[in-house]
Amino acid sequence: MATRAAGKRRPLLRVQNLKTHFFPDEGTVRAVDGASFEVCAGQTLGIxxxxxxxxSVTARSILRIVEHPGEIVEGEIRYLHRTDGREVELDLAQISADGPEMRQIRGGEIAMIFQEPMTSFSPVHPIGSQIVEAIRLHSPLGKREARERAADLLRQVGISRAEARLNEYAYQLSGGLRQRAMIAMALSAEPRVLIADEPTTALDVTTQAQILDLLRQLQTDLGMAIILITHNLGVVAEMCDTVVVMYLGRVVEEGSVDAIFHNPKHPYTRLLLQSIPSLHSEARVPLPTISGAIPHPYNRPEGCPFHNRCPQFIPGTCDRHVPELQALDEEESDQLVSCFLYHEPTDERA
Amino acid sequence: MxxxxxxxxxxxxxxxxxxxxxxxxxxxxxxxxxxxxxxxxxxxxxxxxxxxxxxxxxxxxxxxxxxxxxxxxxxxxxxxxxxxxxxxxxxxxxxxxxxxxxxxxMQMIFQDPFSSLNPRFTLLEIVGEPLLVNGMRSGRERQERVEELLRLVGMRPEYMRRFPHAFSGGQRQRIGIARALALNxxxxxxxxxxxxxxxxVQAQILNLLLDLQQKLxxxxxxxxxxxxxxxxxxDRVAVMYVGRLVEMTDRERLFNSPRHPYTEALLSSVPEPDPRRRSQRIVLEGEVANPAAPPSGCYFHPRCRYAQDVCRTDTPVWEEVTEGHWVACHRAKELELAGVRDRLPMNTAAGNSTNPATNATPAA
Incomplete structure (x- = not known):
């Protein structure tokens, strides 16, 4: 029987100070450098x-599929693992990436969908057999039952002629259908957490609307937590409950979707929101811009990673100290920000 | 000719x-x-x-x-x-x-600033090539013009001996723009x-495009x-669907009072960067028609929620319904379609920020 621990809203997944660095020959790339967030069942977290x-490296770290020469060097990924009807808190950063628990969790309890479904499906196998394989990996079903389940899954994600589609190859499907098939495969083991990495970026707007609707519907039906990774602020505003804003491997701001969009605190969040044209903004006037470009990963600025593009840069502080993600003074808000405009430097790291 | x-x-x-x-x-x-x-x-x-x-x-x-x-x-x-x-x-x-x-x-600016610049050419060669091809033989003259062009697009002229790999996506797009403008x-x-x-970086390039349009x-x-x-x-927008124009008019009319159901659906599917404006989208059924075997009548009719019999049989004419507003739809004159100002508010609880955690934990 399924557990009912959701009553006191214990987060399903809690990431604490995660650091994933890459060590190529040329130097160190601090791809993720202290990310913290949590997500509860039935909720959507946007990154x-x-x-x-x-x-994306954050997502891959959670599933422990960071490629060489990348490594989780610090931090915790606390996940409520379900075994034998009980929930056990596991630190995914500590267990073996190819041990039995991680293999049970990856694709089973935590599933992922990718940006380009064309490259996520094998081009030489029918999609049906790939979904069947995923199903049988995480359940004791026989071939025939698994195939029936695969057809059910395709129907669940809104693919018509499901039985016939099982025999088709990825190239025979349109972009939208491929993404649906990808979602069906991710759902095969009834995941509790679904990580969607830019799920609609390669799609047209009308197809994007279909896929976002589908994800929302599936979440209502299945109660899973969704981690939605995207650069599209429109998609975030429509889909998410809470939002994490990242810049150069660090979380600069975190809060409810309403707080992030209507009361942003970090200069980067503010500028990012101002710099995008929307259907309601005035046309053909200069947009506010963020000066400069994102630094090269080998060329990371000291101190706050955003300081050299920041209009509110405090000399002597922002370029010397690294800000920490902290709660705002206002008690009622659960908004966190990592910026010296709101906090005094606490560390002496340079 | x-x-x-x-x-x-x-x-x-x-x-x-x-x-x-x-x-x-x-x-x-x-x-x-x-x-x-x-x-x-x-x-x-x-x-x-x-x-x-x-x-x-x-x-x-x-x-x-x-x-x-x-x-x-x-x-x-x-x-x-x-x-x-x-x-x-x-x-x-x-x-x-x-x-x-x-x-x-007539010149072109391309989408991908990484594949549209020759990696073995310096900026001087990239931006100067159209000048050379069109008869500007003197190297000094070319160099001066390239300097001028780089300044125009907001790049430092000192960079012109460098190769494209040294630049970020936004800077490369500036280089592509400079090349397109070389011949006026x-x-x-x-x-x-x-x-x-x-x-x-998008905003920087959009501002540059608007600025150049004004200057030049x-x-x-x-x-x-x-x-x-x-x-x-x-200033004006034309909407295409399966090889045909379905609507064309000035910006304000297209976004605020569209006349073609496809435009309406397209506008409604744009997610807005504002959680307080979450709206009920018109989700189009099915897929874009195949241009090798398009449906009969209006190409959009299989996905159109206003389709009638005539839409299935007759091709709509491309006509000017009001001055400067062209539409190809049988029902263009009678339909009242929604623009971006009158989006419907979301009526379901799904996706709402107050959405409580569902206890529908999937069965084990």
Whole structure:
């Protein structure tokens, strides 16, 4: 029988000060450098940021599929693992990446969908047999039952002629259908957490609307937690309950979706929101911009990673000390920000 | 081929443009059909304005742009280009010699700043190449012009001995823009110029494009799928669906009072960066029609929620329903469609920020 521990809203997944670094020959890349967040059942957490902010590496770290020469060097990934009807808290950062527990969790309890479903499916096997394989990996079903279940899954994600589609190859499906098939495969083991890494970036807007609707519907039906990784602030605003904003491997701000969009505190969050044109903004006027470009990962600025692009840069502070993610003074808010405009430096790291 | 024409005309007039790609099958490569990538498209662009072509992937917007530059030979139709008021060229019929001259006046900015610059060329060579090809032999002259161009797009001229790999995506896009402007073109075709860039860099390039248009009096044909960006940049917008134009009008009318159901659906599917504006989207059923075997009647009817019998049988005419507002829809005059101002609020609890945790834990 399923557990009922959700009563006191214990987070399913809690990431604490995660650091994933890459060690290529040229030097160290601190892809994720102290990320913390949590997500509860039935909730959607958005991780937003631009290229190189570490959002995808964070997702890969949770599933322990970070590629060589990357390594989790510090931090905790606390997950409520379900075995024999009990829930045990496991630190995914500590267990073996290819041990039995992680293999049970990866693709089973925590599933992931990727940006480009074309490269996520094998081009030489029918999608049916790939979904069947995923099902049988995490359940004792026989071939025939697994195939029936695969067809059910395709129907659940809104693919018509499901039985016939099982025999088709990835290239025969359109972008939207492929993404649906990808979601069906991810759902095969009834995951409790679904990580969606840019699930709609390769799709057209009308298809994107279909897929976002589908994800929302599935969440209502299955109660899973979703971690949505995207650079599209529109998608975040429509889908998420809480939002984590990342910049160069660090969480710069975290809070409810309403707080992030209507009361952003960190200069980066503010500028990011101002710099995007929307359907309601005034046309053909200059947009506020963030000066400069995202630094090269080998060229990470000292102190606050955003200080050299920040309009509110405090000389002597922002370039010397690394800000920590902390709660705002206002008690009622659960908004966290990592910026010296709100906190005094506490460390002496330079 | 020079065509006789009266003066006072738009810079570019596209008339009944068609671009078909043959489908070949079998041993003899027999032609068994055609993909109608662009099917009877007509529009014009006035001097100094920005017209955007929008639509989903495969709708023919890029093919249209390429036909205008004669990167693709169109199957049929006219592309009347007037670099100056008294000269008219039909680009669709021009000879190679004529095209070489014409292309000074029409240039392109590409989507991907990583693949559109030769990695073995320095900036001086990249930006200077169009100058060299068009007869600016003196190296000093070229260098001076490249300096000027780099300054124009906000790059330091000292960088001109460097190679593209030393620059970020946004800077590379600036280099691509400098190259496009080298010959003082009249028309600049920009195919998704910001969609490969990071959000924080997008705004810089959009500002640059607007600024250059003002400074140099450029005319833009902007090809894009991001409607927020299109709204920001355009004077007029044309919407394409499966090779055909379905609606074209000025920006305000298109976004606030669309007349074609496809435009309405497209507008409603744009997610807005504001959680308080979460709205009920019109989710289109099914997929974009196959341009090799399009449905009968109006190509949009299988997905249209307003479709009637006539839509299944007759092709709608491309007509001007009110001045400057062109629509191809049988019901254009009777339908009341929603624009971006009257989006419906979300009526379900799903996705709401107060959504309580469901206890529907999936059964083990």
């Amino acid at each position: 937003v940021g631009e290229s190189g902010c570490g959002k | 020079t065509v006789e024409g009266p003066s006072g005309h738009p810079l570019l007039e596209v008339k009944r443009l068609k671009s078909y790609f043959p489908i070949r099958k079998g041993f003899m490569r027999r032609e068994v059909g055609a993909v109608r990538a662009v099917d009877d498209v007509s529009f014009h662009i006035d001097r100094g304005e920005t017209l955007s072509l929008v639509g989903e992937s495969g709708c023919g917007k890029t093919t249209t742009a390429r036909c205008i530059l004669r990167a693709i030979d169109p199957t049929d139709g006219q592309i009347l280009f007037r670099p100056t008021e008294d000269k008219v060229f039909d680009v669709a019929q021009s000879t190679r010699r004529e095209l070489r001259r014409l292309r000074r006046d 073109p009249r028309l600049v075709v920009a195919d998704e110029p910001v969609s490969a860039l990071d959000v924080s 009096g450029l005319t833009y044909l902007f090809v894009a799928h991001d409607l927020s960006v299109v709204k920001h940049l355009s």
